[in-house]
Amino acid sequence: MRILTSGEFINETKDSSPSESNDIKLDSTVLEVIKHVRKEKDAALMQYTEQFDDVKLTNLLVSEAEFREARELVEEDFITALTQATENIKEFHLAQKEQSWFMEKENGVLLGQKVTPLEKVGVYIPGGKAAYPSSVLMDVIPARVAGVNKIVITTPPQSNGKINPYVLVAAEEVGVDTIYKVGGAQAIAALAYGTETIKKVDKIVGPGNAFVARAKKWVYGDVAIDMIAxxxxxxxxxxxxxxxxxxxxxxxxxxxxxxxxxxxxxxxxxxxxxxxxxxxxxxxxxxxxxxxxxxxxxxxxxxxxxxxxxxxxxxxxxxxxxxxxxxxxxxxxxxxxxxxxxxxxxxxxxxxxxxxxxxxxxxxxxxxxxxxxASPLGVYDFVKRSSIIRYSQDALLLATDQITKIARTEGLTAHANSIKIRKDYPHASCENK
Amino acid sequence: MRILTSGEFINETKDSSPSESNDIKLDSTVLEVIKHVRKEKDAALMQYTEQFDDVKLTNLLVSEAEFREARELVEEDFITALTQATENIKEFHLAQKEQSWFMEKENGVLLGQKVTPLEKVGVYIPGGKAAYPSSVLMDVIPARVAGVNKIVITTPPQSNGKINPYVLVAAEEVGVDTIYKVGGAQAIAALAYGTETIKKVDKIVGPGNAFVARAKKWVYGDVAIDMIAxxxxxxxxxxxxxxxxxxxxxxxxxxxxxxxxxxxxxxxxxxxxxxxxxxxxxxxxxxxxxxxxxxxxxxxxxxxxxxxxxxxxxxxxxxxxxxxxxxxxxxxxxxxxxxxxxxxxxxxxxxxxxxxxxxxxxxxxxxxxxxxxASPLGVYDFVKRSSIIRYSQDALLLATDQITKIARTEGLTAHANSIKIRKDYPHASCENK
Missing domain, CATH: 3.40.50.1980 (Nitrogenase molybdenum iron protein domain)
Structure with missing residues (x-):
């Protein structure tokens, strides 16, 4: 552990050249995996799981029996700790919950912001030798609080083909019963584009290794992601x-x-x-x-x-x-x-x-x-907002000249026309009668 | 304009294969531009501006004289429209403003969420033949409302080496006086990594063509972006x-x-x-x-x-x-x-x-x-949140067993130790005395 003065530290920071975040070789591997999963779907997932995790699976989905077995393997004081942690995490995240809002203005104008939970979220939990039940709580609870209905987990299987029991118990604690035994870039691809077994989600969250991180970067835009950790x-x-x-x-x-x-x-x-x-x-x-x-x-x-x-x-x-x-x-x-x-x-x-x-x-x-x-993961990551705009005839007529002026300045004359037609033909509401 | 039944439409949607969003050829061009800008900085920007915009610049920064000239070229009714639009946009976005919050719990526990504006934001405005003063308002005002101090604009110059006057006047209206004459992937690279003239920003927002969109995808992670439009x-x-x-x-x-x-x-x-x-x-x-x-x-x-x-x-x-x-x-x-x-x-x-x-x-x-x-661009895009956690000695001692249990389950024994040492040595506060 080095001891430095603040001046020495600042100089070091300045001198360090920015890291090259785009690793072409890693990317070509990850892109190949993504393409293969988009094409061969479940078959590709099985193949990569055999190749990378050294496990031959016949079924990607964790069974009810596996959940029951996990519950028996896990100590009582772990459940107690998990339950208290869950309660604390829930309480904090409830305070993040946003409501839709509306503002009324003169002439019958209504503006607003509608807040809607995402429909489908995929949570990636690292696996293999390690077990991260805390990641299950931290990734799932904010989604639940936001109101997301469909939450699934993907996590790589252990060498015995099973998922760590602490992870399964944590998933059960937060109400997730759909867990797929698949990890790496292939899991991210499956969540982003869908396979026969794994449905496409709207957002992928959760930590992972370099392959997972790069795969998240590549699918970003086609699907939302939390961050590249x-x-x-x-x-x-x-x-x-x-x-x-x-x-x-x-x-x-x-x-x-x-x-x-x-x-x-x-x-x-x-x-x-x-x-x-x-x-x-x-x-x-x-x-x-x-x-x-x-x-x-x-x-x-x-x-x-x-x-x-x-x-x-x-x-x-x-x-x-x-x-x-x-x-x-x-x-x-x-x-x-x-x-x-x-x-x-x-x-x-x-x-x-x-x-x-x-x-x-x-x-x-x-x-x-x-x-x-960037911010901590939160309830705000599991909702999206839609703007609401309602003008009355009176309000629009008052604004016509100003709107058409800006539209014409931008060369968008059909935009101007869409406003102007409402001024020139104010009685068009009878057209269908 | 085709007329379809809803059944026909849904079938078409199902049959269409997902688009390949990763265009390797476009990416290699964009990556080359980014690398070159990171290395050669301003010189690369000048070179690309000559190559792509057909303009030889000696200075990237719009001058005060150019702002004054723009103000004289622009019609009064445009200013009126712009001012009213600005007022409306400001009013709506003020309603999006989030406050920091805190919750006190028993035993002296304090939790909270601190909301802080981003420090530096870069706004990309498309240019060349077109002019988008409305994009200036829509991208800058939410950042201003959030409290961002440093906002700069990059936009490609017209063939005469100048920036569209309506864009300059809009920028002045929302208080941005730093505008760089540079567009394309090179502008995104400059904002993401910095050059002699253009300082690195924390977030890049604004619309753009395919090169701009891909460049934003590539720099994403090193810097925040609004979306890939x-x-x-x-x-x-x-x-x-x-x-x-x-x-x-x-x-x-x-x-x-x-x-x-x-x-x-x-x-x-x-x-x-x-x-x-x-x-x-x-x-x-x-x-x-x-x-x-x-x-x-x-x-x-x-x-x-x-x-x-x-x-x-x-x-x-x-x-x-x-x-x-x-x-x-x-x-x-x-x-x-x-x-x-x-x-x-x-x-x-x-x-x-x-x-x-x-x-x-x-x-x-x-x-x-x-x-x-995803959501409309909003004030929430220009702040980040930090969690606040404060436990008292009493509160931590009550939770020690539960925290160490979860830490050990995850195999992170030094994590457990950081909690346990506070239980085993409760009087360590005299260590420095």
Whole structure:
């Protein structure tokens, strides 16, 4: 874990050349998979599942018996935790729910915005060796709160051809009974274009590996997607009131995700920086995933010594972190100093895993600096809006000259005519009589 | 203009194979442009402007003198119309403005959602022969209402090296004084990655041709975009109360956009269908853009005879049109029958051009069936949200077992540790003392 000054950090950021996000080789593989699935449908899904997941399936759909079996395998205290997490997530997301609205203006004018849930949503859940029941909650609950009727999950099978029982139990908890055993770019293609078994959806959400991310980029436009997720990041701002042992534990928790995960601490004195560094080294040795953590911290970990808190927030806003922990005195007072962050955790008792699993706000957050322009997954991602426009004859006649003037300026004379005909022939309502 | 039954229409829709949205040849050109701009920056912009727009520029930025000149060239009644349109658009979009919110829970838990405007937005306005001052209003005003500070416009220059005066005056009206003379994929690349003159933005919005649309798809993820726009569409539902002359004028106005624009009418009797068809033929001959209109209607125009209104709305929802006009008795009662549409125009005096230029709701709407999942451009496109999470020591201790249980289930033991250390060492706050 390197210790840098804020000046050194800013210089490094400036010097780093922008990454080339378009990987042609990966793309050609992903495009090939998409094309093949569009053409051969279920047959292609079976073939890729055998090829990539090493499982020969006869049926893509998880059966009722498999759900029952999962329920028996899972511990009672997991169900208790899951139920409480579900309740917290539901409560938070209910506050995001938007209503349709209308405004009446003079002369009988009515304008408005109709909010309608999406019809069909596909949720991708990573699988194989890992199990992410929390992703099931975080991706499905906002869709449910929005009012989406049809929610399906796709997830790659384990080597025994089954789906992780914790994932199945989480799906049941949030009322999803349609789960397909398919992963990778092929699952994204199936959700985007449909196969015999998997129906085309309106939006695809959920995390995934590089193939999944690129496939989402390619189908974007034909279908909606949540975001293209990159490696996970944390930034902790710590002053002298932050226990170094807590800060270290939080940085280490982020670093265990994978080697490309990034953990950055911004602090205000050299002494705090050293204390945190020592704690990291002390705690790291006892952690199960220390090999991943070591590599991640070597490659992407830094402790930055800022000149003061103002300087610290400049660095935070430069990074635009996915997760931001403010472990400083009176953290709530500094919310307005944060311009860009996916989620802001306040104080010494709000570590990131609290948000990952339990508190209520979504854990699907903008990564890789995209918090500059993107938001956590939310209920707003599962609705679309339609504008409503109603003018009366009187109101339109009053506006005729102005509308036709702009239309003609743009060279769109048939547009002008559509307005003008209503002025020139105001009694056309008898035409059909 | 073909007349079809609803059964025939649905069968045609089913039979049509999904379009191949990934055009590799177009993509390789666009990717080449993007790479070149990332490398050569301003020099590449100058070079492409000479190559594609046939203009040799020495300065990309529109000067103050050019703004003044534009103001003198533009008619007073255009300014009047523009000012009223601006007022209407502002009023509607103000109603979309979201506030940050917080919820307090027991044990000192605070959760919330912070809404922050984007910092930098780039607006692409098509140029060359055409002029779209209305796009300037529709793209800039929601960003302004959201609170975006830095808004710049890029638009390709005319053959004389200048920008259309109506566009400049519209930009001035909405307070944008930074306009760059550059169009095409090169403008999108410049906005996404920055050059010496054009600073990198957080989001790119605005309509454009196929090159612009593909470039937006490629930079998506590195920067936010509004949508990938396709050809424009209208669907008019007309019963016996709809004047055929009005319906015809509205379909024709849509068809004049370009040959790929689509104009569909859904009606309930053969007689109404015939009346509308006759009116279309009668009015078409007198229209300036009749060549485009003819081709557009031949290729993409239909009048569909539905069995009844219920059947008509099934067709509407199948199409998910960008613009939907309900020219039927008591149209307001049918708002809830519409599942998917970008904008819904109610009654005989709410023709689409009213929405394109004047009423207030945005004219940037989801095309090509994407109204199934996408919304009109709005204030919500120019903000991002950050979650707020604050737990007290008491609240976290109560949740420790549940959070660590889920973390361990996912195999993320350092996550569990970040929670557990706060239970095992509750007095760590003295570590720095």
């Amino acid at each position: 990159g490696p996970s990041e944390i930034c902790v701002v710590a002053d002298e009131t932050a226990p170094p042992s807590y800060v270290a534990a939080d940085l280490l928790s982020q670093a265990e995700h994978d080697e490309s995960a990034s953990a950055i601490c911004v602090t205000t004195t050299k002494e705090i920086a050293k204390n945190i560094k020592n704690e990291i080294e002390r705690q790291m040795e006892k952690l199960e995933r220390k090999d991943i953590i070591k590599k991640s911290l070597e490659q992407n970990g830094s402790i930055i010594i800022a000149n003061n808190l103002l300087d610290a927030f400049d660095i935070v806003n430069e990074i635009a972190p996915e997760h931001l922990q403010l472990m400083i005195q009176n953290p709530t007072d500094y919310i307005s100093s944060v311009k860009h962050a996916g989620a802001i955790f306040l104080g010494n008792y709000s570590p990131e895993p609290l948000g990952d699993y339990f508190a209520g706000p979504n854990h699907t957050l903008p990564t890789n600096g995209t918090a500059r322009f | 396709g050809p424009s569409e209208i669907c008019v539902v007309a019963d016996e109360t709809a004047p055929p002359s009005y319906v015809a004028a509205d379909l024709l106005s849509q068809a004049e956009h370009d040959e790929s624009a689509s104009a569909i009418c859904v009606t309930t009797t053969k007689e109404i269908a015939k009346n509308i068809k006759n009116e279309i033929e009668r009015q078409m001959e007198k229209l300036e853009r009749k060549d485009i209109i003819k081709k557009s209607l031949e290729q993409n125009g239909s009048i569909i005879i539905a069995n009844n209104l219920l059947d008509a709305f099934d067709i509407v929802n199948e199409i998910a049109p960008e613009h939907l006009q309900l020219m039927i008795q008591n149209p307001t009662d049918y708002i809830s029958s519409v599942k998917h549409a970008g904008a819904i125009f109610l009654g005989n005096y709410s023709p689409e051009p009213l929405g394109d230029y004047f009423a207030g709701p945005n004219h940037t709407l989801p095309t090509n069936g994407t109204a199934r999942f």
